[in-house]
Amino acid sequence: MGLMAQLALRKDVVVDKWFARVVDTYPAETARFLRSQKDPFANPVGRTTHQQLGTLVALLDADWNPDTARSALDPIMRIRAVQDFSAARATGFVFDLKQVIRGLMKSPDDARWIGDLKQLDRLIDEMALISFDLFMGCREKVYELKANEMKDRTYKAFAKAGLIKEVDDE
Amino acid sequence: MADETPKPQELLDRIAYQPPAKHWMDVPVNIRKGMYCYASNPKSVEYLSMPNARPWNPLEDDWQLPENWQQILHEGFKERLEKFRSIKVFMDICVRCGACADKCHFFIGTGDPKNMPVLRAELLRSVYRNDFTALGKVLGRLNGARPMTLDVLKEWWYYLFQCTECRRCSLFCPYGIDTAEITIFGRELLNLLGLNIDWVATPVANCYRTGNHLGIQPHAFKDMLDFFVDDIEEITGLRCEQTFNEKGADILFITPSGDVFADPGTYTCMGYMMLFHYLKEKYGLKVTWSTYASEGGNFGFFTSHETMKRLNAKMYLEARRLGVKWILGGECGHMWRVINQYMDTMNGPADFLETPVNPITGTVYQNAASTKMVHISEFTADLIRHGKLELDPSRNDNKIITFHDSCNPARGMGMFEEPRYVIKSVANHFYEMPANTIREQTFCCGSGAGLNAGENMELRMAGGLPRANAVKYVHETFGVNMLACVCAIDRAALPASMEYWVPEVDVTGVTELVANALILPGEQERTMDLRSEPLPGMEEADE
Structure with missing residues (x-):
């Protein structure tokens, strides 16, 4: 059985171990909460992260689809982009998956896994690149919201006070 | 030389994934851009005849505080403990059961433990114990007490303006402590030093x-x-x-x-x-x-x-x-x-x-x-x-x-x-x-x-x-x-x-x-x- 198929059999373990690594990027008190509260509305950060990591792990065994990876990474990155993380710390969790998988293998250095691990690392690297893009997109969105609020506040006030003269259509 | 270059695995193994577990009092406040509002315009503070109007910047070390700022805060705290029975009770009765801890949208969203309502209140309670309780005065930190310092003041300001006084936390408190009232009280104290935000003051x-x-x-x-x-x-x-x-x-x-x-x-x-x-x-x-x-x-x-x-x-x-x-x-x-x-x-x-x-x-x-x-x-x-x-x-x-x-x-x-x-x-x-x-x-x-x-x-x-x-x-x-x-x-x-x-x-x-x-x-x-x-x-x- 190939590595990917074996991973599929132990998907839950992989997800839980990966999730534990992500959660440990938060302070200890917060990590405890993120791990233990199972209600998705009481714990949106923990449950969203857990659910989307599951989608990503499943993707490794399925036909790789960057769009699906993007949709799964988006909710996680959207959260981490407004939390107290640098770009590296916000996205670094993706690389953790390499260690998680190797940690679950009895002999990761065995020559028969070289091909599979190479393929796996390539997919994980691709996920990381997608997450960098998403992180930047979210940061740009935050700056856009800031700029637009500022612009709307002054422009709309002027417009409503009749102080703006638009260029006529004709 | 090449032999000294660590392998990727060695580098990865050295990464500590979990931030070091420290007592909350030892975690210094880090005023981060995007998380705070600009300081109040002194003209607005002056217009209301509120004290200590001056330009100041939260990111600078010197907040241009009045020389006797600790005394002003202490006396302001004392006056309000006498005036508002609720505040005195809220300072004393919390048993830190943690029922409120994970109910705050700011804690849930930011993941910052100091946004747990119990800990946000503890920022003030620690000073209360130090200044106003016998046990706090004698036992100090053992009793969860700490003196008011510039760092503590900055921590107050940073986190009291990360609370929207929504009172969701108070709903879960078995003692009925209203953490919003504690924020209201804390902000009132900060205003004694002219430490409002401009989105409120103006x-x-x-x-x-x-x-x-x-x-x-x-x-x-x-x-x-x-x-x-x-x-x-x-x-x-x-x-x-x-x-x-x-x-x-x-x-x-x-x-x-x-x-x-x-x-x-x-x-x-x-x-x-x-x-x-x-x-x-x-x-x-x-x-x-x-x-x-x-x-x-x-x-x-x-x-x-x-x-x-x-x-x-x-x-x-x-x-x-x-x-x-x-x-x-x-x-x-x-x-x-x-x-x-x-x-x-x-x-x-x-x-x-x-x-x-x-x-x-x-x-x-x-x-x-x-x-x-x-x-x-x-x-x-x-x-x-x-x-x-x-x-x-x-x-x-x-x-x-x-x-x-x-x-x-x-x-x-x-x-x-x-x-x-x-x-x-x-x-x-x-x-x-x-x-x-x-x-x-x-x-x-x-x-x-x-x-x-x-x-x-x-x-x-x-x-x-x-x-x-x-x-x-x-x-x-x-x-x-x-x-x-x-x-x-x-x-x-x-x-x-x-x-x-x-x-x-x-x-x-x-x-x-x-x-x-x-x-x-x-x-x-x-x-x-x-x-x-x-x-x-x-x-x-x-x-």
């Missing part, structure tokens, strides 16, 4: 001087409503003229100025105007607006008790001057908490006004017997219940609606059913968000209590996550595309939150939905809603 000064947060003068206020009269005429063919400062009117109407000047609140404002026009034409009801008491909101509430009282007083002075029977209040958040929880002991009893009676239905608002102030949703629900409004709910058929209970009308005055009844009467598609995110347990928009600035957008987005997460669920499950609310801060804050988290969902006031459905006597065939967008089935007429 609106307060504007409101005190001109009558509303934005500092819009009476003629401009009237101009704005006149523009809306023109807009409404385009949609309905009718001129819904309003009266201003009219002595002898039945009712004085007061709403947050945000409804008059900021989209999408402006559509709610047009909704009020259409409703009042309808009631005047059908039933002869005389409602007047005031250009003096032109603000329902009260950012004084986020400054100090004294400031809240000063701003609140003008509503009642104006009601007395105009000789109205009672006051009708618009869709506002904290205005209602000020009215329901503080007004009576600050400026009340308003016994020169009558217990509100709806002259059209005869309903007596016993709940407002003391405050003399009725919420527009209570008023509208009563009119609908008695069949006094002619409505066409199908005009809202393109809106799949959910309702966000605004913290203050929900937890601060217990109003849950009226807005829902109104929405269900004026629209056909309504879905609730999950039970642990609505009614008493509603999640804050993340931008209340004066935190709706632009510079703290990261904080607002993180704090808005739990609410947005529930909206996302009903959007994905039921196709919800419209988030209704009864608060002007919500209407200002939630559009940005939705744009970040659930861009497919728009934000509306409840009265905007009412006015869409309201069939005005003599109106032209309606093809557009209040946003000048085509009504369902009228898409072609629009082209």
Whole structure:
């Protein structure tokens, strides 16, 4: 059985171990909460992260689809982009998956896994690149919201006070 | 040389994934851009005769504090412990059970443990123990006590302005400790040192001087409503003229100025105007607006008790001057908490006004017997219940609606059913968000209590996550595309939150939905809603 198929059999373990690594990027008190509260509305950060990591792990065994990876990474990155993380710390969790998988293998250095691990690392690297893009997109969105609020506040006030003269259509 | 280069595995193994577990007192405050609001403009602080007005910058080491700042804080703390029994009790009785810890939207969204309500309160309690309790004085840190230092002060400021005073945490406290009151108290202490944020200080000064947060003068206020009269005429063919400062009117109407000047609140404002026009034409009801008491909101509430009282007083002075029977209040958040929880002991009893009676239905608002102030949703629900409004709910058929209970009308005055009844009467598609995110347990928009600035957008987005997460669920499950609310801060804050988290969902006031459905006597065939967008089935007429 190939590595990917074996991973599929132990998907839950992989997800839980990966999730534990992500959660440990938060302070200890917060990590405890993120791990233990199972209600998705009481714990949106923990449950969203857990659910989307599951989608990503499943993707490794399925036909790789960057769009699906993007949709799964988006909710996680959207959260981490407004939390107290640098770009590296916000996205670094993706690389953790390499260690998680190797940690679950009895002999990761065995020559028969070289091909599979190479393929796996390539997919994980691709996920990381997608997450960098998403992180930047979210940061740009935050700056856009800031700029637009500022612009709307002054422009709309002027417009409503009749102080703006638009260029006529004709 | 090459042998000394660590292998990737070795490098990865060296990474400590978990931040070092430290006692919270040993974690220094890190004032991060995007998480705080700019410091108050000294002119605004001065205008209110508040102490220690000066320019200062939260990012600089020197906050330009008065030399005896520790003494000022200590004495301010002492004075308030004697004046407010509740604060003394809240300082003493917390057993740190942690029931509140994970209930705060800022903790849930930011993941910062100092946003756990228990820990935010502990920032103050630690100083209380040190200064005012025997055990704290003797045992010091063993008893959870610490002296007031510059770092502690900065920590107070940073985290007391990461609380929207929404009171969700207090709902879960077995002792009934109101952490919002602790924030209110803490901010009052900070104001003794001139440490307000400008998003609060300047609106307060504007409101005190001109009558509303934005500092819009009476003629401009009237101009704005006149523009809306023109807009409404385009949609309905009718001129819904309003009266201003009219002595002898039945009712004085007061709403947050945000409804008059900021989209999408402006559509709610047009909704009020259409409703009042309808009631005047059908039933002869005389409602007047005031250009003096032109603000329902009260950012004084986020400054100090004294400031809240000063701003609140003008509503009642104006009601007395105009000789109205009672006051009708618009869709506002904290205005209602000020009215329901503080007004009576600050400026009340308003016994020169009558217990509100709806002259059209005869309903007596016993709940407002003391405050003399009725919420527009209570008023509208009563009119609908008695069949006094002619409505066409199908005009809202393109809106799949959910309702966000605004913290203050929900937890601060217990109003849950009226807005829902109104929405269900004026629209056909309504879905609730999950039970642990609505009614008493509603999640804050993340931008209340004066935190709706632009510079703290990261904080607002993180704090808005739990609410947005529930909206996302009903959007994905039921196709919800419209988030209704009864608060002007919500209407200002939630559009940005939705744009970040659930861009497919728009934000509306409840009265905007009412006015869409309201069939005005003599109106032209309606093809557009209040946003000048085509009504369902009228898409072609629009082209």
